Amino acid sequence: MTSFQSSEFKSWELMIGFAILALIMLLGNIIRRKIKFFRNLLFPTAIIAGFLGLGVKYLFYYSPEIMAGIFKYTSSSLDGFKNITHSYNWMLQSITYHSLALGFIALGLKTAKDSKTKKIKGRPIKTGLLIVNTYLLQGIIGLIFTIGLGYIWASVSKYSGVLLPMGFGQGPGQANNIGLVFEGQGFAGGQAFGLAIATIGFVWASVAGVFYINKRAKEGKLTRVSEEKAKSVNNHEIESEDEIPVAEAIDKMSIQIILIVITYAMAYGFMYLVTWLIGSGSDFANSMTSLIWGFNFIFAMLFAILVKLVIKFLRKKGWMKRKYTNEYILNRISGVLFDFMVAASLMSINIESLIDTGLIVTLILMTTAAGIITYFYLIYATKRVYPDYQHEAFATLFGNLTGTAPNGIALLREIDPDFETPASDDLVTGSSAAVMFGAPILIITGIIYLPEWYYLWGSFIAMIIFFVIFNFFMLRTKKIKKVAEETEISE
DSSP states (O other): OOOOOTTSHHHHHHHHHHHHHHHHHHHHHHHHHHOHHHHHTTOOHHHHHHHHHHHHHHHHHTHHHHHHHHSOOOOGGGGHHHHHHHHHHHHHHHHHHHHHHHHHHHHHTSOOBOTTTOSBOSOHHHHHHHHHHHHHHHHHHHHHHHHHHHTTOTTSOGGGGGHHIIIIISOHHHHHHHHHHHHHTTOTTHHHHHHHHHHHHHHHHHHHHHHHHHHHHHTTSOOOOOSOOOOOOOHHHHOOTTBOOSBSSSBHHHHHHHHHHHHHHHHHHHHHHHHHHHOSSSHHHHHHHHHHHHTHHHHHHHHHHHHHHHHHHHHHTTSOOSBOOOHHHHHHHHHHHHHHHHHHHHHTOOGGGGOOHHHHHHHHHHHHHHHHHHHHHHHHHHHHHOTTSHHHHHHHHHHHHHSOHHHHHHHHHHHOTTOOSTHHHHHHHHHHHHHHHTHHHHHHHHHTTSSSHHHHHHHHHHHHHHHHHHHHHHHHHHHHHHHHHHHHHHO
16 A cells, blocks of 8 residues: 655645636636626626636647747647646546536435425426426427538537537536537537537526516516625524534534535445446447436436435434534535536537537527527416516526526526525426436437437437427416316305
């Protein structure tokens, strides 16, 4: 067994990598605070930091050529810059991959019930259906373009349209994961293509989201908060009466981190066991293995829900006297993880992979169509599903389904800074419910790239069928509830 050498670079490599990312995040925050344009468009700091870091990364990568071309300086010591960049890019991808799952565990461990009413917050089933419906719609749009343009440009994989809901609907973390899976199946530049979709999704979330808010504000249908203001947090929001103390034998935040890490370890063990049982050798087995590891965040979320149920059972039996999870701290942890995930994912984009006419044309046409159709579909759906807080629901869901959850929350804060409507609760509980309804997309993503033609076309048709069915139940549920309420009033 070798001893730890504190002076070796290998022992500092991870810390230096995080320090670089943290510095980029700090600079991104300064830029956002000082430049009004970014504040008005509600660009999250992590996105600005990601683009800034991407520029710095390529400046470092091409520094030998820059030094030789401008300063006429060449040295063999500069040749290692490219290897360092490749190594750091791998670290960024690893941060993206794991922080996505860890962030979802933090969200999954949160209590879904109001502490006063003991009722489920928001409308989880309807929101879950709406989220999955939007994924399916974006997947259908994406496949229409990639199947069509795939016959024109060989570089465009016909199944790559499935990356549209991964980038738009689920964000850069999942676009990165599934993009890498598709790269392993022969789609050159799959990861960069997925991350590019997610990047354009951020632009749609910011520009179109702010456009919607300003338009409705001019119509007098809502009031936009003019300035970002600090909000005091009362003690009830930080902790409840039956929780463990902030600091006793172990710090309360340590407990939250312990629960998150143990949950992720359980998810890893389960994924490892399943892939071991599946084995390898056939195309289907290999595709399922790639899919399972690519969708690590779903298994992480499921085990978070399982851990939460176990804790609930122990408390109900009286074997656990105090509440160990803390909503406020879990929110903060998930926020940190998602900030680092977004910044790291954008920094890890490989721009060279996108220098292809077919990919660029497909990317522009596909994301433009998806942005417009998602915008009008959510206007239609939120008007019917959330008639009492349509605008707040639209802002939250549009930001989330083109960017990430922080985009949705940022838009919501502009019109509902105190979260008086259930829109923010819908985002959390609905995302958990979407895991149940998202099984078709999970399966489709794992088989659509298989070589036989019927996997592609069967997946495309299946997405259309599920979209129609889920929309029927989402809107029909509303009608049934309305009839029930009218009957109750008449009685």
